[in-house]
C-alpha cells in the first residue's frame with residue numbers, strides 16, 4: 112500500500128464538470144469566466160466537504176489556463192494547468208485561517224499579493240475557514256480587499272457565513288454551496304468503487320452517503336475505511352455494523368407493529384435497539400425521519416424528496432401504501448414531541464415507550480360508538496299504544512359501563528315527554544340512580560343462533576310459568592338494580608302462543624330489557640323448554656289521558672314535576688312540538 116492515496120484526494124475533481132452536486136454553482140462560475148466578468152473577491156459558504164476548496168482550485172486553474180476548452184473548462188494540458196495539477200503553480204496560494212489567523216500571517220499574504228504572476232493572468236489566494244481570522248487580522252486584510260491589484264483574486268471559504276463581518280461580506284461575491292444529495296454522493300461512490308475494483312452494494316453506499324450528511328469528503332473517508340475493513344467487498348450489513356448505524360429494518364418492523372397496534376412488539380423492538388447500545392434520541396429522530404420518508408413516498412410529487420437507494424425506496428413505497436396519511440401526520444407529531452421533550456425528561460425510557468404506545472393507539476379500532484337506541488314506538492305517538500318492532504338485542508351481556516341517560520335536547524325532547532307522559536296506577540318505575548351504572552345499549556348486534564343446531568323445543572306453557580321464569584331470571588341479576596326493579600314491577604303477559612309482551616313506562620326501562628333480551632330469552636327458553644318464545648316490549652300509554660294530551664299539557668306536567676325544567680326551557684329557548 113505504498114502508493115495508497117485516499118480516495119478524497121485521488122478523486123478530487125479537476126474540472127467544474129466533475130464537481131459532484133453543485134451543478135448550478137459551477138455553471139455560474141464558468142459563465143463568469145467565459146464572459147470575462149471576474150470579481151476580485153469571492154466568498155464560498157457551505158458545510159464541510161461539499162467542494163468549496165475544490166471549486167476554488169478549479170476556478171484558479173481555469174482562469175489561468177492558456178487554452179480553455181469550448182465548454183469553459185481548463186485544458187489540463189498547458190503549462191499553467193500542468194503546474195496546477197502538479198501543485199507547483201505560483202499562481203495559487205492557500206492559507207488555512209484556522210491555524211494561521213494572526214495579523215502577521217495576513218501581512219505575509221498581503222505582501223505576496225503585490226507580486227504579479229509570471230505565467231498566466233491571475234494570482235488566486237484561497238483563505239480557508241476565513242471566519243477564524245482574528246479581528247486584527249480581519250482589519251489588516253480589509254485594506255487589501257478594498258483595493259486589490261488587478262491580478263489578484265481572493266477566494267474566501269467558510270462553513271460559518273454568519274461569522275463573517277459585514278464589511279467583508281459586502282466586498283465579496285457570495286456563493287452558497289449546498290449539502291450534496293445522498294443520491295449524488297452514492298452515485299459518485301459507485302463510480303469510485305468501480306474505478307478501484309471494489310464490490311459495493313448500492314444500499315451500502317446509500318447508507319454511507321446518509322452518514323456523511325451531505326459531505327463528499329466524509330463519504331469518501333468512510334468509504335475507504337469500510338473498503339479496507341471488508342477487503343473490498345462493501346455490503347449493507349458491514350456498513351451498518353461498522354458505522355453503528357441503526358438499521359432502517361428496525362423502523363420498518365416498528366411501523367408494522369404500529370399498523371397492527373401491537374404494543375408489545377413495538378416495546379420489545381425498542382428494547383432490542385437500546386440493548387444494541389443505540390442512543391434513544393437518535394432512535395427518535397430516526398423514527399421521525401422514517402415517518403417523513405413514508406409520507407413523501409405516498410405522493411409521486413414528493414417522491415424526489417426521498418433520498419434513498421432504489422430497493423429501499425421501493426420498500427418505503429410499499430409500507431407507505433399501508434399507512435393512512437392522517438396516521439402519519441399524527442405519528443410525526445408524536446415523535447417530534449417526544450424528541451422535544453426528551454432532553455428535559457426525567458424518565459427518558461418511559462417517554463419513548465409512551466410515544467410508541469401512543470403511535471400504536473393510532474391504529475387501534477376506536478371505541479365502539481354505542482348506537483343510540485332507536486326505539487321506534489316513539490315515532491308513533493299518536494297511536495294509542497305502540498308495539499316495538501323487536502330489534503335483536505345484543506348477545507353481549509349488559510355491560511356495567513356507565514352510560515348516562517341522554518340529556519334533554521330539542522331532538523329527544525319529544526322522547527322524554529313521551530316517556531314521561533304515562534302516569535298509571537302502577538308503581539313508579541325505578542329509574543337508574545345517578546352514579547349507578549346503566550347498561551349500554553347495543554340494539555343492532557348480531558343475535559346468536561344457539562338453538563339452530565339442535566332441534567327447537569316447543570313445549571306448551573302457561574302465563575304463570577312464564578311469569579315464574581321471568582322473575583327467576585330477575586333474581587339472577589340482583590346487582591343490576593334498575594333492570595331487576597323493572598322486571599319485578601313489569602311482568603310479561605302471554606299474547607297468543609309464544610309472544611310475550613311486557614309493558615313498560617319509559618324508554619329507559621325498555622332499553623334495559625332490550626339489552627338483556629337475548630340472555631333473558633335463552634333463560635326462558637330453557638326454563639319453559641320452548642325455543643319459540645319471543646318477547647315484545649311496549650311503552651304503555653295511558654289510554655284516556657293520552658288522547659287529550661297536547662305537547663303543552665305534557666310539558667306542563669313535566670314542569671310541574673321538575674321546576675328546573677322551566678329554567679332550562681327558557682334558557683335554551685326550546686320549543687316543543
Ligand SMILES: [Zn+2]
Nearest residue numbers: 176186189192
Ligand atoms: Zn490549460
